[in-house]
Amino acid sequence: MADEYFVLVCDEVPHDVVLTDPGVRVMDVVQVVRRLTGLSLWRSKVLAAQAPAVILAGVPQEDAAAAVSALRDVGARAEEREQPQPGFLEH
Template sequence: MADEYFLLVCDDVPHDVVLSDAGLRVMDVVQVVRRLTGLSLWHSKVLVTRVPAVILTDVPEEDAAAAVSALRDAGAQAETREHPEPDFLEH
């Protein structure tokens, strides 16, 4: 029996939210990261200080855009990254 691979095309491609710079208002950004991720204050601060950092993974595009907007409003630089299509090996 031959292996067959199928790529399912969805309307909603998962996105990641990446924090590239915390800016000058670090504690404001920490509070936003805490609200977005549900992490503790300490873990959120550690995540913010280790940039670039992936804040959220595999979220819908609308949620990723809202998270980036919230981070930018707090003074950070953030972006969304779309997951690339997987490469399947042919046998």
């Protein structure tokens, strides 16, 4: 019996949310990071202090855009990035 392999191609490319600079309102940014990630207050503060840091990984584009907007609303600099496509599709 021959093995068959299939590659599933999704229209939705996963995105990452990257906090590049927490700005001056660090505690407000920490609260937003906590709300977005579900991490504890302490872990959210550590993550914000390690900027640039990936806050969310592999989320849909709409969720990434909403998270970036929430971070920017409290004075942080953040961006969404498309995750790279897997290399096994290249020949």
